[in-house]
Amino acid sequence: MSQRQIHNLEVDDCFGLLRSSPAGLAETEAARRLAEFGANALADAPRLHWLRTLFKQFTNLFSLLLNLAALLCFIAAHLDGGADMRPLGVALLVVALLNALFTFAQEMRAERAMAALRELLPASATVLRDGVERSVLAASLVPGDVLRVSEGERMSCDARIVAASDLLVNNAPLSGESRHVHLRAEAVIDGRLSDAGNLLFAGASVVRGSGLALVYATGPRTEFGKIALLSTHVRRPPTPLEQEVARTVRVLTAIALTMGVLFFAYGLAMGRPLWLNVVFMLGIIVANVPEGLLPTLTLALAMGSVRLARKNVLCRSLNAVEALGAVEVICTDKTGTLTENRLAIAQVVAPLGATPLAAAHRLALLEAAMLACEIHGAQAQLSGDPLDVAIARMLQAEGGDALAVNATVTRHIAFDVQRRRAAGIGPWQGRVSFASKGAWEAVRDEVTTFMDGDAQRAADSAVLLRIDATVRQLAAAGARVIAVAVRTLDATAQHGSLTELESGLLLLGFLACDDPLRPEVPDALARCRAAGIAVVLITGDHPDTAHAIAVRAGLIEPDAAAQTVMRGEQLEALRERDLVAHLQAGTRIFARTTPEQKLKIVAALKHMGKVVAMTGDGVNDAPALRAADVGVAMGLSGTEVAREAAQVVLLDDNFASIVTGVEEGRTVFANVQKFTRYVLASNVPELVPFLLYVALPVPLALSVLQILAIDLGTDMLPAIGLGQEQPDGEAMRRKPRGRRERLLSLRLMLHSYLVLGLMQALWAMALFFAYLKRGGWVYGAPLAADHMLYRGATTLTLVSIVFMQVANLVGRRHATRGGLDAGLLANRLCMAGIALELVFVWAVVAWPPLMNALGTAPLDGPWLLAAVTGAPLFFFADLLIRRRWAAVL
Amino acid sequence: MLVFAYDGSLNGDWIAHYAARFALATARRELHLAHVHERAPAPELAGRIARIAEECQRLGVTLVTSIRDSGDGSVADGVLSLLAATPDSVLITGTRARPRNLSYLAGTVAAELLARAPCAVLALHVAHPAMLGQPGRVLLPFSMARPPSRAALPLVQLLAPELKELHVLVVQEVSRLRFRLLGTRGARRLIDGALARANAIEAQLREALLAGRCRLDVSAVVSDDAVKEILALAGRLRSRLLGLDASALPLSPGYGHPIEQLLRDSGSDVVLYRAAL
Incomplete structure (x- = not known):
């Protein structure tokens, strides 16, 4: 049974389908339909949706943990009378609030994408109601309305053309194709609804002419509305870092709470007072929770995004910085991203053999091609379609006058996406001629003769096959091939139909157009290869052109197997699992594809468990940009809708900038691991005093306040410094980490807790007990909190931990090397962190306000020296262990 | 027997395209149009039915029309009384189009x-009249929460x-909290289970x-919001028709019922299907 849809219907049947007439609907009927079908508007988000989104940000574990830490500060302030921990608590609450607001702003971007889409639609329209033309709000249009469309207008609904006068529209927002399409009222025999030449879609603009259109879909039911819905319904998956941070927070919270509860129960069993047990439980939790980790992470990402912005990569979401680093596959466009989007005619060749034409023939071909062009402006500043401008420039270079030739055109038939060619009528070689320029496949059937030198010869099927070979040869070299054919006309034929005009064509030759590869691209692709990142090219171009560009860029080898290239039609017919198989088998180029097919490719890659970055610039790229792990929009050529839907905007549209982003992202993740190790290391010497205090009759070596002074005081700036380490050149030599590598891996925890932490704890506790022993303390004897011996001992513990953290900071700068060789001065924040730690040490032993606040006391030179000695001991022991057990740690 | 409950509305006209196409798939190529009116039939009714008959004739489908008054009962009672003799029928009806x-x-x-209908029921909502009852691309979502059934078979045929x-x-639905805490491995396990069901x-x-004329494909998702997943996939696949199992549909589904949400937010046509009771 043949397909029959609205574009296949005659105009009368269309009116029947929608119970309308050429006079339009009656006002009463229009009002009834408005109540029945709803307004012609893109849906708003549900009321109070923003409130729910905001609330969600305060209930995630990240936020809860920060709030818990703040609560602990307030409790500590309450319990530890002399000290005021409230400012720290407030600071943590502010961090939690900022994080929540930032994430909220990101999530609300989907709404902004919808707003950007809405702005593409007009506010009013001209309709026929009761046979009278009137201007109405676009929102009040209903199925069955008859619209009057004219030059400059934009569509707000989908409609079937019922009358047209030289109607030329631009469907770019929907099709992504910036060329103009001629629309007519006649029924179309076959073809898809979305490509029909008698339908006007919402978002399209009328470039020329006028007509009447019968509305058949409004609001979310339009094709444009479906893109808008898809842009909001497609959920962005959590980035690998978001997943890892959530997991890290869960693990650390679980460890902290479990230990706290266990020791609380132990204390109760030992008969300690309840209140004292509560205090120690809180101490154990505070010691276990790395309060500074999450704010440091946010800062590291924020500063990473600033660095990326300087490199033309604008991150619209903080997590996108790191997500770029986890990318395993980059799906990229060709035009403008891999190439310069600067169309130039590289060659003018003969129909057979791809040999360059002689000067006279070249000039004749260019003049014929010019008849099928439409250009404006002055000689120096031509404007119009990039191909038309390129032809005009070449004609001028050959000594012709492009504007003069173009001015002689008596009839112009604009480029038609379906027909894939443009045409014009004007004088050529002294005779009125019809000239056609377009894809060879599009004019092939109408060519009956061809130019062979100065002679015209018949183009029989054997010749046509040889011409096919010429075209393939040119396309395989990466050229976009445009055929130019003419036919001389007599006076009566000039006004014939297009079908009549386009017969018996004489093929003059081909224009081989070139869009040069960006010079940075081959190197960027080589870096991707070294970094284990697969690059997938998705383009609307001919497969041979795409293949040639891919070879030239170094994306594939020249002798790559045929299965590396897939056409859009093949892709359309594939099941998702079969597409996965093709991708696994090495398909890297998708040619003649539509923007909608990008989503299918993203879905298949994600089914393979890959972290995917996808580039896009058009309105209909928005769903794919949202579905990818990292949506990358083009800042120069991209639409506002694409930019709003993406997480990353390339300010220079350059593929190489994505690779720079990946390197930065990988560096950020490596830095996050560095400062996580750094921060977790100090948790053990903070925890051990509590464990000993609960288990043995010994004084507490660190107070809750002193722990927080390390976690939120001295540890913060050095950790931020580690977050700013520069790329070390190794980032792009490693395989992508994808979703597999853990932020809080077993290796990292073993190294932080059992190596770094334990070393710090041993040295700090050894000094603590040595100080007490030297001061006359006897094992088991209680010591008052304000006893100078006790204050001195806790001061020594605190100071020794801070010194060892200085050594830890240096050691964390490199995984296997010492860290000093990387040039300590190169990282000013690290230097500032070390300076802060040293000032802090001075302040806790010599500055009364802080000494009173933290309960510390002055230390003698030998004890200070003993504390300082811990740093080099720790540093070299750590270095030896890392070198000895590099594979494990 | 294929029975089409026609209400004479514009929406009804659009559903008629589906009904006529469905009749093509039956052995007898016959469509029974039943119109039950509460008061006098609308004056344009005859013209509208004539257009449907024209379409049926063009397709080679025989249209049998019965028009009756609902009498003391409701319109639904009227339709059901027509079905009483043929419980193995498939009844086609339409949901209303509303804001x-x-x-x-x-x-x-x-x-x-x-x-209430004893036979299989298909309730259609036409969002896109331009398709003229030929959706081409259809999405059938199922929930892991419900036992597998063969209710979709008559619709597919x-x-x-x-x-x-x-x-x-x-769709493997999980609670919002579980969804947020779900790790990669846990999600994979759930997806594999859903995929096995899909296969x-x-x-x-x-x-x-x-016959293998149509391309079949499957996918599975774990989600805390099945409606969103269905709409997203329908958009991604450019599905023109969503087929939803309405077996457990309450008589008066609330505004937040997933089927109501899908009817409200879908940009494509929707058909609710239910097997014979």
Whole structure:
């Protein structure tokens, strides 16, 4: 049974389908339909949706943990009378609030994408109601309305053309194709609804002419509305870092709470007072929770995004910085991203053999091609379609006058996406001629003769096959091939139909157009290869052109197997699992594809468990940009809708900038691991005093306040410094980490807790007990909190931990090397962190306000020296262990 | 027997295209149009039915028309009385087209027929009249929360002649909290379970479709929001028809019921299907 849809219907049947007439609907009927079908508007988000989104940000574990830490500060302030921990608590609450607001702003971007889409639609329209033309709000249009469309207008609904006068529209927002399409009222025999030449879609603009259109879909039911819905319904998956941070927070919270509860129960069993047990439980939790980790992470990402912005990569979401680093596959466009989007005619060749034409023939071909062009402006500043401008420039270079030739055109038939060619009528070689320029496949059937030198010869099927070979040869070299054919006309034929005009064509030759590869691209692709990142090219171009560009860029080898290239039609017919198989088998180029097919490719890659970055610039790229792990929009050529839907905007549209982003992202993740190790290391010497205090009759070596002074005081700036380490050149030599590598891996925890932490704890506790022993303390004897011996001992513990953290900071700068060789001065924040730690040490032993606040006391030179000695001991022991057990740690 | 409950509305005209196409898939190529009116039939009714008859004739489908008064009963009673003699029929009806802040089903004839009709029921909502009842690409979502059933088979068989692409989606719904805490491995395990169900459904449908003219594909997702997943996939696949199992549909589904949400937010046509009671 043949397909029959609205574009296949005659105009009368269309009116029947929608119970309308050429006079339009009656006002009463229009009002009834408005109540029945709803307004012609893109849906708003549900009321109070923003409130729910905001609330969600305060209930995630990240936020809860920060709030818990703040609560602990307030409790500590309450319990530890002399000290005021409230400012720290407030600071943590502010961090939690900022994080929540930032994430909220990101999530609300989907709404902004919808707003950007809405702005593409007009506010009013001209309709026929009761046979009278009137201007109405676009929102009040209903199925069955008859619209009057004219030059400059934009569509707000989908409609079937019922009358047209030289109607030329631009469907770019929907099709992504910036060329103009001629629309007519006649029924179309076959073809898809979305490509029909008698339908006007919402978002399209009328470039020329006028007509009447019968509305058949409004609001979310339009094709444009479906893109808008898809842009909001497609959920962005959590980035690998978001997943890892959530997991890290869960693990650390679980460890902290479990230990706290266990020791609380132990204390109760030992008969300690309840209140004292509560205090120690809180101490154990505070010691276990790395309060500074999450704010440091946010800062590291924020500063990473600033660095990326300087490199033309604008991150619209903080997590996108790191997500770029986890990318395993980059799906990229060709035009403008891999190439310069600067169309130039590289060659003018003969129909057979791809040999360059002689000067006279070249000039004749260019003049014929010019008849099928439409250009404006002055000689120096031509404007119009990039191909038309390129032809005009070449004609001028050959000594012709492009504007003069173009001015002689008596009839112009604009480029038609379906027909894939443009045409014009004007004088050529002294005779009125019809000239056609377009894809060879599009004019092939109408060519009956061809130019062979100065002679015209018949183009029989054997010749046509040889011409096919010429075209393939040119396309395989990466050229976009445009055929130019003419036919001389007599006076009566000039006004014939297009079908009549386009017969018996004489093929003059081909224009081989070139869009040069960006010079940075081959190197960027080589870096991707070294970094284990697969690059997938998705383009609307001919497969041979795409293949040639891919070879030239170094994306594939020249002798790559045929299965590396897939056409859009093949892709359309594939099941998702079969597409996965093709991708696994090495398909890297998708040619003649539509923007909608990008989503299918993203879905298949994600089914393979890959972290995917996808580039896009058009309105209909928005769903794919949202579905990818990292949506990358083009800042120069991209639409506002694409930019709003993406997480990353390339300010220079350059593929190489994505690779720079990946390197930065990988560096950020490596830095996050560095400062996580750094921060977790100090948790053990903070925890051990509590464990000993609960288990043995010994004084507490660190107070809750002193722990927080390390976690939120001295540890913060050095950790931020580690977050700013520069790329070390190794980032792009490693395989992508994808979703597999853990932020809080077993290796990292073993190294932080059992190596770094334990070393710090041993040295700090050894000094603590040595100080007490030297001061006359006897094992088991209680010591008052304000006893100078006790204050001195806790001061020594605190100071020794801070010194060892200085050594830890240096050691964390490199995984296997010492860290000093990387040039300590190169990282000013690290230097500032070390300076802060040293000032802090001075302040806790010599500055009364802080000494009173933290309960510390002055230390003698030998004890200070003993504390300082811990740093080099720790540093070299750590270095030896890392070198000895590099594979494990 | 294929019975089409026609209400004489514009929406009814659009559903008639589906009904006529469905009739093509039956052995007898016959469509019974039943119109039950509460008061006098609308004056334009005859003209409208004539247009449907014209379409049926063009397709080679025989149209049998019965028009009756609902009498003391409701419109649904009238339709049901026509079905009493043929419980093995398939009844085609339409949900009403209404703006988003009103229910599509609650209190409608369609809801009553879905609840009471002894035969299989298809309730259609046409969002896109331009397709003229030929959706081509169809998405059938299923939930892991419900036991597997064969309720979709009659619909698929009726759609078969026009079908180009049939996509089966199985959604494993989890609570919002669980969804947020779900790790990669846990999600993979759930997806694998849903995929196994999807493959089983696909095998069943492939058998029902007999010939391999239509492309079948499956996917599975884990989600805390099934409606969003269905709408997103429908958009991604550019599905023109969503087929939803309405077996457990309450007589008056609330505004937040997933089927109501899908009827409200879908940009494509929707068909609710239910097997014979």
